[in-house]
Amino acid sequence: MSRIHPTAVIESGAQLDSSVEVGAYSVIGANVRIGAGTKVGPHVVIEGHTTIGRDNQIFQFGSLGAAPQDKKYAGEPTRLEIGDRNTIREFVTFNLGTTQDAGVTRLGDDNWIMAYVHIAHDCQLGNNIILANNATLAGHVHLGDWVFLGGFTSVHQFCKIGAHAMTAFTAAVSQDIPPFVTAAGNRAVPAGINSEGLKRRGFTPEQIAAIKRAYKAIYRSSLPLEEARQALQQQEENSPESAAYIRLMREFIASSSRGIIR
Known part of the structure; x- marks a missing residue:
């Protein structure tokens, strides 16, 4: 005692x-x-x-x-x-x-x-x-492993933030953030991937490059979301060494009930 x-x-x-x-x-x-x-x-x-x-x-x-x-x-x-x-x-x-x-x-x-x-x-x-x-x-709210939320980040009820995602200072999150994605602003919008954090956790350059390609399919290709998911499926098949990470993004998007930031 x-x-x-x-x-x-x-x-x-x-x-x-x-x-x-x-x-x-x-x-x-x-x-x-x-x-x-x-x-x-x-x-x-x-x-x-x-x-x-x-x-x-x-x-x-x-x-x-x-x-x-x-x-x-x-x-x-x-x-x-x-x-x-x-x-x-x-x-x-x-x-x-x-x-x-x-x-x-x-x-x-x-x-x-x-x-x-x-x-x-x-x-x-x-x-x-x-x-x-x-x-x-x-x-x-659900947060995956290795998430980093910047100071004064606020997250709306029922939102989900995927593994390895990150938010900037004062981000206001009202929709889901897929794995690996960095979000910033009020309301929060995508701002690339958390590549520096991935390097610190031992992700290889090839794996980070594959995650960046998946990000571009979702956010830079101008594809409707369903077609972007199909593009991720193709990337997953073509990148066996990074397939698990691409699948994580694809399955997160498919299971999102609030919709992802976009």
Whole structure:
């Protein structure tokens, strides 16, 4: 218990690994579970049915697991799930899910969440994501792995952003962003691919060139979207070493319910 500050409030029923650290004046609710090695800073409130994995670092003044900002919410035991090795900076707000969706808001592993980020109810976030200061996700937003959202990016409810995509500072996202695509502006429009990020992650020049060709088929060819998808199918067949990445873009477009930025 020496790892828990004497002013912290740990409600009966909370399950904390013996290695968890809790700072001064933090409050941990009865239905919270926290895994080994996680550090909770001072003045953090963690409530609701919230599960937090191993080796996370949660900085001061965060609010995790509060009721969703949804008037239909009626106190159902919905959840917040946070994975392992996440860095969660100051003044963030992560809300529980709702019964209108999967009932869970989820953050994966190895994410870097900067100050004042808001993750609303039922959002589903993958791994290795960076959300810069004040990025705001409305309800039901999905982010793929390796997404980077620039500071003050706002994402409309039900939007999806594909793996390796990126937004610029103050982007306002109202439609889906396909994998690998960089978006900028209010409203956000396509601005190329995140080639620098792909280089850092070990993509080969040939793979990046194939992704650029796919981008051009979608955004530079003047083809209707269905014909652009057919062009991607042809590129996929002609580029076996990059087929998985082209397929990722093609299948994302096919599954988009809000339509993609274009």
